[in-house]
Amino acid sequence: MSKITKAAKAVKRLDTGSVIRAIVRSGQAAPGPPLGPILGQPDRTYDLKIGQPTVSYFLKQAAGIEKGAGKTGKPALLQPGHRWSYILHCILQQSIWHETAGMVSVKAVYEIAQVKSQDESFKLQDASMQTVVKSIIGSARSLGIKVVNDLSPEEYREFLQERQERLRAEAEAAAAAEAAMGKKK
Numbered sequence: 001m002s003k004i005t006k007a008a009k010a011v012k013r014l015d016t017g018s019v020i021r022a023i024v025r026s027g028q029a030a031p032g033p034p035l036g037p038i039l040g041q042p043d044r045t046y047d048l049k050i051g052q053p054t055v056s057y058f059l060k061q062a063a064g065i066e067k068g069a070g071k072t073g074k075p076a077l078l079q080p081g082h083r084w085s086y087i088l089h090c091i092l093q094q095s096i097w098h099e100t101a102g103m104v105s106v107k108a109v110y111e112i113a114q115v116k117s118q119d120e121s122f123k124l125q126d127a128s129m130q131t132v133v134k135s136i137i138g139s140a141r142s143l144g145i146k147v148v149n150d151l152s153p154e155e156y157r158e159f160l161q162e163r164q165e166r167l168r169a170e171a172e173a174a175a176a177a178e179a180a181m182g183k184k185k
Contacts, residue, residue: 055112059112059139059140060145062112065145068142068143070099100163101143103146103148103159104148109147
């Protein structure tokens, strides 16, 4: 993959009239493509505003994880009259689809909300602190990060170790299954 292709993936462009918003990773901003042509104005002038990191960045830092959960979603609703096999299937799927990647305290969410409430996007919406907190909790849910009232460092360290072991076991099982499929061919 070329450097230009990598840089193009790193830039997300939102064009809202005369305002261009771009999210660029550190070290990726350069006057050449893809960012240069986006900023290119006929008179070659522009105003540059550097904002805060994204909410997902803050949440992952607070949770002490590098990436969110790979499997998130809503559980299936069980109704009276469903077969036992379907109920068992749903119970198993719930544990599969609700991977918890990490945990953050309510206090950490509030601190992130205080920082993000100063962002231009929330200021333009005239968003209350409650709205910002709800938005951050929604982002946490989509990343598989659980928001808890109280979080002891010892319990959380144990949780992260168990998660790392589980992810390692899943990766080994996937590699073994792929190797088995390779032998069958």
